[in-house]
Amino acid sequence: xxxxxxxxxxxxxxxxxxxxxxxxxxxxxxxxxxxxxxxxxxxxxxxxxxxxxxxxxxxxxxxxxxxxxxxxxxxxxxxxxxxxxxxxxxxxxxxxxxxxxxxxxxxxxxxxxxxxxxxxxxxxxxxxxxxxxxxxxxxxxxxxxxxxxxxxxxxxxxxxxxxxxxxxxxxxxxxxxxxxxxxxxxxxxxxxxxxxxxxxxxxxxxxxxxxxxxxxxxxxxxxxxxxxxxxxxxxxxxxxxxxxxxxxxxxxxxxxxxxxxxxxxxxxxxxxxxxxxxxxxxxxxxxxxxxxxxxxxxxxxxxxxxxxxxxxxxxxxxxxxxxxxxxxxxxxxxxxxxxxxxxxxxxxxxxxxxxxxxxxxxxxxxxxxxxxxxxxxxxxxxxxxxxxxxxxxxxxxxxxxxxxxxxxxxxxxxxxxxxxxx
Ligand SMILES: [Zn+2]
Numbered sequence: 001x002x003x004x005x006x007x008x009x010x011x012x013x014x015x016x017x018x019x020x021x022x023x024x025x026x027x028x029x030x031x032x033x034x035x036x037x038x039x040x041x042x043x044x045x046x047x048x049x050x051x052x053x054x055x056x057x058x059x060x061x062x063x064x065x066x067x068x069x070x071x072x073x074x075x076x077x078x079x080x081x082x083x084x085x086x087x088x089x090x091x092x093x094x095x096x097x098x099x100x101x102x103x104x105x106x107x108x109x110x111x112x113x114x115x116x117x118x119x120x121x122x123x124x125x126x127x128x129x130x131x132x133x134x135x136x137x138x139x140x141x142x143x144x145x146x147x148x149x150x151x152x153x154x155x156x157x158x159x160x161x162x163x164x165x166x167x168x169x170x171x172x173x174x175x176x177x178x179x180x181x182x183x184x185x186x187x188x189x190x191x192x193x194x195x196x197x198x199x200x201x202x203x204x205x206x207x208x209x210x211x212x213x214x215x216x217x218x219x220x221x222x223x224x225x226x227x228x229x230x231x232x233x234x235x236x237x238x239x240x241x242x243x244x245x246x247x248x249x250x251x252x253x254x255x256x257x258x259x260x261x262x263x264x265x266x267x268x269x270x271x272x273x274x275x276x277x278x279x280x281x282x283x284x285x286x287x288x289x290x291x292x293x294x295x296x297x298x299x300x301x302x303x304x305x306x307x308x309x310x311x312x313x314x315x316x317x318x319x320x321x322x323x324x325x326x327x328x329x330x331x332x333x334x335x336x337x338x339x340x341x342x343x344x345x346x347x348x349x350x351x352x353x354x355x356x357x358x359x360x361x362x363x364x365x366x367x368x369x370x371x372x373x374x375x376x377x378x379x380x381x382x383x384x385x386x387x388x389x390x391x392x393x394x395x396x397x398x399x400x401x402x403x404x405x406x407x408x409x410x411x412x413x414x415x416x417x418x419x420x421x422x
Contacts, residue, residue, distance in 0.1 A: 010345045012374075013352045020355045023104045028364070030096045034089055038308065041085060045301040054080060055298035068141035071134055073297040078133050081300065082126060093118070101212075104355060109211045117211075120173055132158075133300075140281070141295035148274035156267040160222065163259055167204075167220040167227060176207040180230060188244045189228070189251070192336055196255050202227040203247075209233050214354040217246050219253040226254070238349060241342035245333050252332025258325045265321055273310040280306045315367065322370040330377055334384040343381045347374050 045051040054077060061072035098114050101107035109117075135154060139147035162170070171177070180186055180203040193200045201224070208216060208231040215234035221227050228250045234243065253259070284290045284302055291299050334343060351358050351374040359375040372380070384390070 010348045010352075012348055012358055016352050016355060017358055019104060020351075020357045023100070023106075023355055024357045024360065024364075026100060027096055028368070030092055030100075034092055035312075037089060037092075038085065041088070042301055042305045042308065045081065046305065051298060051301050055296075058297060066138070066141060068293060068295050069138050070295070070297060071137070074133060074137045074300070075130060077297040077300050078130060079126070081304070082129070086122060090118070106213055106355060107211065108209065108213060113211070117174060124170070124173070136303075137295050137297070141293075144282075144294050147294075148271075148278040152267065152271045152274050155270055156263070159263050159266065163263060164222040164225050167225050167229070171206075171220070176210070177204045177229065178207070179203070180205050184240055185243055185247070188240065189247045192244070192248055192251055196251060196336065198251070198255050200228055200251065200254065201225070204229045205232050205235065206230065207232050215350055216354075217250055219250045219259065222259055226259075228254070233353075237353070238346060239342070241339055242346040242349065245337050245339050245343045245346050248333035248336045249329045251336065252329035253325070255332065256325065256328060258329070261325060262322070266318070269314050269318065273307065273314070276310055277303055277306045319368065319370050320366070323365075323372050326371045327376075327380065330372075330380055331384070334381060338388075338390060340381050340385045340390055344378055347377050347381070350374070 045054070058073045058076045058080075061076060062070055063072050064070055094114075098107065098109070098111065107114075132151075132155070136147065136151055139150050143150060167177075186203060189200065189203055201221075204227055206216075206218075206229045208214065213233060214231075215237070216231045217234060218229050219226070220229055228247060230243070230247070234246065238246070281294050281299060281303070284299070285292075285294050285296075290302070330343075334340060337343070350356065356374060357364075359373055360369060365373055371377075
């Protein structure tokens with residue numbers, strides 16, 4: 001492979017940036033339409049009489065294991081609402097997640113594969129949500145003042161368990177994982193981890209290429225399942241130096257205990273959200289007498305409405321916090337490797353490959369993005385180099401490509417996850 005071991009220069013592909021902007025704009029519009037449908041749906045159910053009609057429909061399912069708790073009514077009402085919403089929004093999801101992502105060269109999935117994922121995802125989320133809903137209504141019936149506190153605590157426990165099980169139980173339903181083969185990369189990562197005095201339980205390759213052309217990496221799991229995963233879509237196109245900085249970024253999440261930070265911060269928001277729903281429910285039942293009781297299945301659409309409003313309000317908070325953690329992980333990667341140019345090349349490759357908007361508008365970034373824009377991440381690297389006066393040492397970096405691969409001219413085929421490394 002004839003590649004100069006010196007600095008290969010990789011730039012943001014202007015043509016792909018044009019496509020990236022188009023793609024991001026189309027997807028944003030679609031998600032706004034989807035939110036509008038959800039809002040109209042909730043208002044329709046609440047104010048057209050449909051909600052009351054549905055409530056009467058499930059009335060005969062009045063098995064009552066505990067006074068005031070009607071698990072069948074709640075379950076059936078919940079399933080009808082969720083499946084109705086799914087049926088209405090599936091065409092949009094199909095257009096956005098299948099048609100568009102193929103048109104932009106990001107998806108490699110077959111229709112059958114896409115449908116199978118949709119089905120698995122739907123079944124999984126319905127089971128988990130139904131469990132939570134039943135718990136909420138059980139507690140609404142038995143602990144009408146403190147139910148929200150108990151639910152928040154159970155959800156906190158639940159999210160810890162899920163974070164632990166996700167890489168071994170949930171994600172393998174969607175992706176194949178294999179241990180990263182022993183070799184130069186594993187050696188580099190072990191060296192990085194040793195310098196950081198931390199232990200990585202495992203490094204895995206996630207077979208993203210069966211579904212997407214996009215590259216990604218992440219830290220996953222908690223406790224005995226924590227691990228770093230690297231998309232196979234990255235392995236064959238990035239130099240070992242570039243992969244090393246990506247791994248160092250992920251190791252930074254490890255060292256900073258970011259999964260715990262996210263669980264805790266999400267839980268605080270959950271506490272706040274459930275408290276708000278509590279206030280809203282008491283108002284609707286006790287002041288306005290809209291419903292017979294707090295635990296009446298008919299309150300479900302009202303609970304959905306409050307949940308949606310709260311979710312929209314806190315979305316920028318969650319994303320802002322995530323961007324802060326990402327920025328710190330970037331700083332860690334730069335500190336640990338001092339490979340500023342490799343960092344910049346990796347970011348640039350990711351943007352080109354994943355069809356990520358390099359410079360989204362400030363408002364879009366503030367509202368929707370969990371990662372700093374690529375432009376900001378590149379700037380961070382430059383500032384780091386200036387801070388440590390690293391310009392001189394950059395040329396010492398070996399940027400020799402991985403021998404078995406083709407790292408130079410990144411072929412410009414895109415991807416479906418428009419994010420850069422997690
Ligand atoms: Zn990250």
